Amino acid sequence: MDEVFRLADEFGPARVVHIHRPAVGLRAIVVIDNTACGPAVGGVRMAPDVSLDECARLARAMTWKNAAAGLPHGGGKAVIFGDPKLPAEQKERRIRSFAQAIGDLADYIPGPDMGTDETCIGWIKDEIGRAVGLPSALGGIPLDEIGATGFGLASCIDVARSVAGFELKGARVAVQGFGAVGKHAARFLAEKGAILVAASDAKGTLADQDGLPVSKLIALKEAGGALSDFAGGDKGGTDAIIDVPCDIWIPAARPDVIRADNVMRLKTRLVVEGANIPLTMDAEQALHDRGVIVVPDFIANAGGVICASIEYRGGTQRAAFDYIDERIRSNTRVVLDESRRGGVTPRRAAQELAKTRVMAATATRRWR
Ligand code: NAD
Numbered sequence: 001m002d003e004v005f006r007l008a009d010e011f012g013p014a015r016v017v018h019i020h021r022p023a024v025g026l027r028a029i030v031v032i033d034n035t036a037c038g039p040a041v042g043g044v045r046m047a048p049d050v051s052l053d054e055c056a057r058l059a060r061a062m063t064w065k066n067a068a069a070g071l072p073h074g075g076g077k078a079v080i081f082g083d084p085k086l087p088a089e090q091k092e093r094r095i096r097s098f099a100q101a102i103g104d105l106a107d108y109i110p111g112p113d114m115g116t117d118e119t120c121i122g123w124i125k126d127e128i129g130r131a132v133g134l135p136s137a138l139g140g141i142p143l144d145e146i147g148a149t150g151f152g153l154a155s156c157i158d159v160a161r162s163v164a165g166f167e168l169k170g171a172r173v174a175v176q177g178f179g180a181v182g183k184h185a186a187r188f189l190a191e192k193g194a195i196l197v198a199a200s201d202a203k204g205t206l207a208d209q210d211g212l213p214v215s216k217l218i219a220l221k222e223a224g225g226a227l228s229d230f231a232g233g234d235k236g237g238t239d240a241i242i243d244v245p246c247d248i249w250i251p252a253a254r255p256d257v258i259r260a261d262n263v264m265r266l267k268t269r270l271v272v273e274g275a276n277i278p279l280t281m282d283a284e285q286a287l288h289d290r291g292v293i294v295v296p297d298f299i300a301n302a303g304g305v306i307c308a309s310i311e312y313r314g315g316t317q318r319a320a321f322d323y324i325d326e327r328i329r330s331n332t333r334v335v336l337d338e339s340r341r342g343g344v345t346p347r348r349a350a351q352e353l354a355k356t357r358v359m360a361a362t363a364t365r366r367w368r
Contacts, residue, residue, distance in 0.1 A: 046115030063075030065298040149303040153274050158329070296350050306328075331350075
């Protein structure tokens, strides 16, 4: 009894389901954390080393992200144990079997995450008629292709830079991780007059205080190249991006890249979190104490899940962009105002905002 409810608190999880189908080598866990705001939306992660704790933590993060974004969705997550690079046939069988097993979990809507892509989501939809992040042939909005999360980051940055007191035109931007999130953030910011002074990928950092050509770098990456293949700029190791002087620093790669031991190296006025948990809590606090604004992940990078939610409700790409822009701007403003008023970090203010929304939704539910 104690072990089963070890993860439980006042917000959830509402349901934890273990799935075991030895015939197809399927072992999976679904955590439906909280459904006060509506059916839970959250990705399906496939990796060999996933765990119940990871699944529960990610499901809770989705509860806050969806509530903060004002979506009619609670938070959930699923993990499938296994190598995401399984031979295609075996992977399809395992994912389809997973889908059949969650068919009756009507308050969980699965989406893509690490190790699953839109094709996997298409298989799930085929089995149970319910999923987000679909291929465009099935009515999906290709959120990574259109840059939904990067677009939301640019909206967030436009508000945060006005609070910090500088213009976007001419602002120097550094982007760690020039992938689906990072490259589109750079593109939308460049369209507003900002200057990309550094970008990094898994192979290294490219920097130039006079500005880098964003569209050429995107074309280079899309052709399968690395930033270090670009003829020009200064080249450095992956870590060198941390030392580049800039006005806006965007982590869009891995978790925990800025910690107590390297946070003092950042020379920026604003950090906007494209990746999930890219800064440790003590690093966020240290920057806050130095007067650097840090907009937390679940406010800044909500563009992707907002897009998925609009897709689920049959909306268009245009509607998704409008909603992302409006919602992320207003949330950023509220969170930074509350942070100033209360003298707390923007993350703390954002958590309060999300909790208040979940509690308001809970008050309307029969089983509280
Ligand atoms: P991606 O795989 O498209 O891009 C990641 C990029 O980071 C790649 O260019 C890779 O080379 C680079 N990279 C890896 N290790 C690095 C390192 N040590 N230093 C610098 N660069 C490194 O992934 P993505 O979809 O852009 O996601 C990036 C992050 O954003 C992840 O944390 C993800 O969870 C988060 N996120 C993504 C979305 C989305 O819509 N895709 C939404 C919310 C949050």
